[in-house]
Amino acid sequence: ATLGWQDAESHEVTFEKRLSAADRSRDVRYTERTLQATLQAEKTSALGKDWSHKLVYGTDFSQARLDNLVTGVTPPAYESYPLQRFPTTDERTLALFAQSELANEQWSVIPALRYDHVSLDAKKSALYPLDPASLSASALTPKLGVIYRAADAWQLFGNLAAGFKAPSPLQLNNYFENVTGYYKTIPNPNLKPEKSRTLEIGTRFNTASVNWEAAAFTGRYRDFIEELVVVGGTATPGDPLTYQAVNRGAVRLSGFELKGRVSLGPATTLRAAYGVTRGTDTVQNAPVNSVNPPKLVVGLDHKVGAWTLGATVTHVAAKSAEDIQNTLTGTQTQFAPPAYTTLDLRAVWQIQPKLKLSTTLRNLTDRK
Numbered sequence: 001a002t003l004g005w006q007d008a009e010s011h012e013v014t015f016e017k018r019l020s021a022a023d024r025s026r027d028v029r030y031t032e033r034t035l036q037a038t039l040q041a042e043k044t045s046a047l048g049k050d051w052s053h054k055l056v057y058g059t060d061f062s063q064a065r066l067d068n069l070v071t072g073v074t075p076p077a078y079e080s081y082p083l084q085r086f087p088t089t090d091e092r093t094l095a096l097f098a099q100s101e102l103a104n105e106q107w108s109v110i111p112a113l114r115y116d117h118v119s120l121d122a123k124k125s126a127l128y129p130l131d132p133a134s135l136s137a138s139a140l141t142p143k144l145g146v147i148y149r150a151a152d153a154w155q156l157f158g159n160l161a162a163g164f165k166a167p168s169p170l171q172l173n174n175y176f177e178n179v180t181g182y183y184k185t186i187p188n189p190n191l192k193p194e195k196s197r198t199l200e201i202g203t204r205f206n207t208a209s210v211n212w213e214a215a216a217f218t219g220r221y222r223d224f225i226e227e228l229v230v231v232g233g234t235a236t237p238g239d240p241l242t243y244q245a246v247n248r249g250a251v252r253l254s255g256f257e258l259k260g261r262v263s264l265g266p267a268t269t270l271r272a273a274y275g276v277t278r279g280t281d282t283v284q285n286a287p288v289n290s291v292n293p294p295k296l297v298v299g300l301d302h303k304v305g306a307w308t309l310g311a312t313v314t315h316v317a318a319k320s321a322e323d324i325q326n327t328l329t330g331t332q333t334q335f336a337p338p339a340y341t342t343l344d345l346r347a348v349w350q351i352q353p354k355l356k357l358s359t360t361l362r363n364l365t366d367r368k
Helices: 169-173
Strands: 002-016 024-047 051-073 089-103 107-122 135-149 154-165 176-178 183-185 194-206 210-232 241-265 268-281 295-304 307-316 340-352 355-361
Touching (some): 089 169, 107 169
Parallel strands (some): 183 241
Antiparallel strands (some): 002 024, 024 051, 051 089, 089 107, 107 135, 135 154, 176 183, 194 210, 241 268, 295 307, 307 340, 340 355
């Protein structure tokens, strides 16, 4: 059993010195107070001389209050302080789960079932200019996993699973408008929870000096939630560019991931990972803009006495035109992020068995 309480606050104050107008200040606060409780039980028993059975079951509960407030002096002409970007919201989640694992020397068969209920209760406020939307949704999601141990170090695995994801409070109710910049972000009170069915198959190999895993996956999503989609406007006075989180009726995500670690010697380790995902809106026969392009990460660690020195190179491919749906109007086109490569260096000094000092230099290639 675990019980947790978290009280988090983000506070940003901005001062602006202006020569031709009154000075300006803005004070932005975001708070999140969360109570979490988990109860989990496990039981393992023998089934004959070759098979064992492990049962895991329990419940998860969380309750959070999300709040925000913007105050200041000399607000922009299109705003008046105080205000809220989204209404005060109470978010409650409840989950019940059970997982059974049948295993022998070569096989593991793992069926599981989970029930989720989510409620978002948004409060009316004079500081929030719109009617807040609330939401209540639940889902039952099964999963089946299989592992085949072909040899001592080699496994094949597969997972068939259903998924459920509710909209976040900000996707449901976040609102911002800049009338002089001709753009705005509007809430979507009609957002539905996202549901999915995914299939993953893969293999892994583990020894003292070599570890690697390869997996391919495909998923079908109903009411896929995508953020910051342009739903209207031309970025002109009287017709601002309008962004919104939306449901896509049917989306297919497919791809593969490779990752591994190799010991090059008693003191040197090489790590690498590569992933590719493709996304298609199967209703519109169009790409999904929020899917990230391929990514490669290569890292090297070397131990010298009490020191561990490391370097990590990350390369992200360009977002190609065939993976972008242009949702803008007129002559405007979606921005296509170019490829970039970053280099991070780190050092860890183990001063004593219970004391170490770490330092990292990030993005030495100075890319954005």
